[in-house]
Amino acid sequence: MNAQKRCLLVRLLLAGAGILLAQLPGLAAAQEKPVAGGTLNMLVQPEPPSLMLGLNQLGPTQFAASKIYQSLLTYGPDLKPLPSLASAWTISPDGLTYTFVLHKNVKWHDGKPFTSADVVFSADKFLREVHPRLRALMNQRVESVKADGDDKVVFRLKEAFHPFIYAFEVSTMPMVPKHIYDGTDYRINPANNTPIGTGPFKLKEWKRGAYIHLVKNPDYFKPGLPYLEEIYLRVIPDAASRAVAFERGTVDVLRGGDVENFEVRRLQKLPNVGVTTAGWEMFSPNLWLQMNLRKAPFDKKEVRQAILHAMDRNFVVKNIFFNVGKVATGPISSATLYYDKNVPAYPYDMAKAKKMLADAGVKPGDYTIKVLPIPYGSVWDRLGEYTKQQLEQLGFKVTIEATDPGGWAKKVSDFDFDLTMNFLYQYADPAIGVTRNYVSTNIIKGTPFGNNHGYSNPEVDRLLGAAPLLKGADARQRMYSEAQRILVDEVAVGYLVEMQYATLYRTKVHNLVTTGIGLNETLDNVWIAK
Structure with a gap:
């Protein structure tokens, strides 16, 4: 579409x-x-x-x-790339080399010139270390980032990767000043409190x-x-x-x-x-329940499936989001490339959910679950309360943990949670916005926007890694469809709402x-x- x-x-x-x-x-x-x-x-x-x-x-x-802050590109409503800090760019016929020509006379807010050295530092050093989405992309896909004079930068990929052009949106690849951050501890640099951009x-x-x-x-x-x-x-x-x-x-x-x-x-x-x-258009956010798969009872697939059956997602859309949104069916939003609706369904069925727990030998009363709502306002508070109510109907003991955005981010980053809510932007292509949430290589502490729930499946790793490298859209669709089927069957996360x-x-x-x-x-x- x-x-x-x-x-x-x-x-x-x-x-x-x-x-x-x-x-x-x-x-x-x-x-x-x-x-x-x-x-x-x-x-x-x-x-x-x-x-x-x-x-x-x-x-x-x-x-x-x-x-x-700015990045090299921005994107139109049709998601075609547009100039930002880059005035022009080319992609080699073999899809391996992306060359960007920078605007001239760009300055940082402190008056220092912005050059190709800042781009190389930002993408290949700073963000490769600290940015969850770009780190995974750089480590898996990028062979080198090199300056060619002060106003040209060349990204060389390990192999052709057609979604790479979407990696230059400002939250994915923000440019940071080399002269302020190089050689420092990025996370505690005093400049973090007085940001310097272009x-x-x-x-x-x-x-x-x-x-x-x-x-x-x-x-x-x-x-x-x-x-x-x-x-x-x-x-x-x-x-x-x-x-x-x-x-x-x-x-x-x-x-x-x-x-x-x-x-x-x-x-x-x-x-x-x-x-x-x-x-x-770039974001198409997808909201889900995030269960810590390292902890019982969420380490059992049957428990996660039962919880999803216990969530009346139509009720959530209608009464919590007031019909602004639609029920999510899986990891890829319906407005994003390679969406497949033919995945396992989880209609609301509390009786079935209880039976699934019993069949799995799980006694809900043995567990106290801490629900950590995302702290973005009253709609999220209501979603937290509704989730608590549904889990209690299953027989679990449930408490609500309240926190602020910083506290929520730290808890999720440190894997210090039982069950929370999260939503991730899709960034036009699943290779950019979706894969990071499920590949085992992105189970890394320090960010709330990676594979914090601890999902690991070698077959999903293979499918999500190989799909974007295929030349034909039909071939990519087949791999992404299979990955979606597995992820929904295993309830890697509990898909709730495509947000609007x-x-x-x-x-x-x-x-x-x-x-x-x-x-x-x-x-x-x-x-x-x-």
Whole structure:
């Protein structure tokens, strides 16, 4: 399914949920002349634990830090690559060599020049060590990264790997300054608190619990940009208060998830308010229960299968996400390449779930399960409570662990959990966004976005490793289909919801969503009508 069809499908689904869809903010402004200046007020929730995008890829960090950091490419709504720090690129006929020509006169926020040496350091040293998604990709696929002069970088692959072109999105391969990080302990470098990027906005102030204040980078390499003078990312913990802030005009934009889905239908009817579901084409987030497979009773496949049968996923979509989303069937979202719907099904059946536990010789009353909800607001609290309720119906003893985003990330990173919820972005191709969650080589402490549940199956490792190397799409589909069948049968994680989002905005804000990464863009061409 191409990007236009995917976008149409999402629009039809959301229209059915009562969400009216406006024209893209970027298209609405096509006939108007941009105006420089102004302040854009947005929300960031929950407050990110860090703005150092190379070290932390939580959703709020990606959103906030993508105005500070950049990568070599960005991607259109059709997921075709577009220039960012690279002005041009070529791929050799054999698919082994990717050559990027960098924009000239790019500077870091401290005034130092950005060169090919920074790209080599970022991709081949810094991110290869600390970034879970890119680390796996670099170690498995990339033979070398070398500079060719100050303005050219050459990536040489071990073998042809067609999804590699998607690896240059900003949260996957953010550029970090070599002169600040080389030779240091990356994780405790003081610069992590005062991030230095090449982006159109610089960090001026972070008042914890109140706002993150970004200001215009006067040395930005794109002439005349950014249009905005400053951006405030305001921290408002309560969803109802965030809705009020938008209603009163305190904030200009609501990202998907900033308010309850039922509020979207009310707020979009306000005067001079637009809504769009565009900007998620690259991500297609897939939500699931993450069970620690190292711990009993989750080490038994039958237990995981029983738990999935005990979760009424239609109820979750309808009553927790208010129909903004659809039931997930497996590890690959239906809007992503190589999706296969022909996998084992787990209809809601509490009686069957209880019988499966009994047949497996598992006595639920012998176990106390700690449920660790993802700490992103009330919808996640409700999902945690619902999960607790369903597990208790199975006979387990259940407690809820409450934590903040930083605490949640540390617990998941350290494998210190029983059962949690997580959602991962798919990044256009399963080789980039999906494989990392299931291959045994990515069971590594230190990140919440790898194979933290400890799933290991040599056949899945083989299938996911070999599929992207095949030349034909049909051959790749066969391998990915088999991997999906195994993963769903074994309930590597408990697939729940294909998440969908709507963005609300004041119609005076133009060019807000123009690419496939939406509000995770730099926003360098956003402007506000006077």
